[in-house]
Amino acid sequence: MLTITDVSRRSGVASSALRFYEERGLIASERAGSGHRRYPRSVLRRIAFIVFAQRIGLTLEEIGGELAKLPADRVPSRRDWSRLSGRWTKRIDQRIAELQRLRSGLTECIGCGCLSIDRCSLANPADMAGRKGPGPRYWLG
Amino acid sequence: MLTITDVSRRSGVASSALRFYEERGLIASERAGSGHRRYPRSVLRRIAFIVFAQRIGLTLEEIGGELAKLPADRVPSRRDWSRLSGRWTKRIDQRIAELQRLRSGLTECIGCGCLSIDRCSLANPADMAGRKGPGPRYWLG
DNA sequence: CTACAAGTTCAAGTTAACTTGAAGTCAAGC
DNA sequence: GCTTGACTTCAAGTTAACTTGAACTTGTAG
Structure with a gap:
């Protein structure tokens, strides 16, 4: 599990932005006993896709809509990402x-x-x- | 000479936006005795270029910078526009x-x-x- | 134990590019 | 002369996507 600073450093996205994304439902975190956020590795891929989509020109709201189509109960598979990827390639x-x-x-x-x-x-x-x-x-x- | 509503209708850009562009120095107008704005036909071309540039992804500030390179003393020639056009094509x-x-x-x-x-x-x-x-x-x- | 770095929440500020509203002026038709 | 619609200025509001600041708590190194 990664801290918010770890994720920030590895993704290039500021901590404040990560909290903001969470507030908007784009990413999620668990909490350590202290109340500090803890992220699974898989969040990095999710964030990378968010950044991609932004550069393509999608708004965070649209991105949220797309990400919501990913399975919530498990880490998205290659096939799941591939579907998104296809839609974005179209864009x-x-x-x-x-x-x-x-x-x-x-x-x-x-x-x-x-x-x-x-x-x-x-x-x-x-x-x-x-x-x-x-x-x-x-x-x- | 065109009124602001004429220009708005013909360019598809709202009057409020035209006033805003003027405030930012992107376009200019003369005034009728009444204080109302009057535009020369050539402003339409200028506005079309502004809209183009925005879709390309330039900010109004950048666009202002580019437009500032056009001659101020005369209506820009085809050659003048062509130079801009070339830079924007690059973009x-x-x-x-x-x-x-x-x-x-x-x-x-x-x-x-x-x-x-x-x-x-x-x-x-x-x-x-x-x-x-x-x-x-x-x-x- | 003491620093102090890193984390938290919540509210408010920032930038771009406009839009909206208030309050008043001007022009055209009847 | 009056109404209506177009115009004016100026200040304030809007949306997106964050950032910053205040006030406070937690984790870690010495």
Whole structure:
């Protein structure tokens, strides 16, 4: 069993953040007789996944929802993690696709010269995007 | 010259946000005799770039810094925007690279079976990353 | 036994990027 | 002239994800 400082050091996540995650139900701890937190090794993997997911762009709430799908009664198996992993990989691919779309918008609108005309959908997306809602949202879908 | 509501509708950015951007020096406006804001058409392009940059992941402060490099004395030319565009495209590529790194971490660490051993750099990055600083930062560089 | 480092809780502070509300001004239609 | 809607400023509120501080307890080294 690890102390909060052990976990903090090994995961790179501050103790205060670990307490915060616990409060939000993302991780759990047992308590020593003293009231001090004690963590099983498996918490490190859980935390690593939390950090991954954050970098992918998930909120703590979403992450909590995902982690809640893991079995509560046992240490998650490779298969369990694999399912999560798959969903998150999908998210990554979506985000990459969005970034590529943004890049196209950026280079095409410069390259094609449409920056010189007012009807350019970059400069003036409401005109082009129409039903997709107002504004640059056109590019953000 | 456009009113704030015109600009808001055409850009998809709320009036309150436009005032906020002005306060932060990201955009500018002239005033009608009444004190009401009046915007030149060119502000739409500027706002579109702001929205783009935000989706890329730049903070308003960074965006302000970039926009400050545009000429203040005239409406930016295609060449001016192109320079910005190039820098932001670079940012996009970096972010895509990071996401691909995250995806590798996610699938490799599941796929290779290292999730079953404690020395896995995903579950326990401090051990592997060493000098790169503590924790999952290893994957985030 | 005495330090003092590490842990605890709980409330309040922080930053980004806005939004909301209050209180008042301005413009257009009837 | 009056109402209504758009506009103004300025202060304060909001959400996420933590951090910091206060006040106090526990564990450990000498």
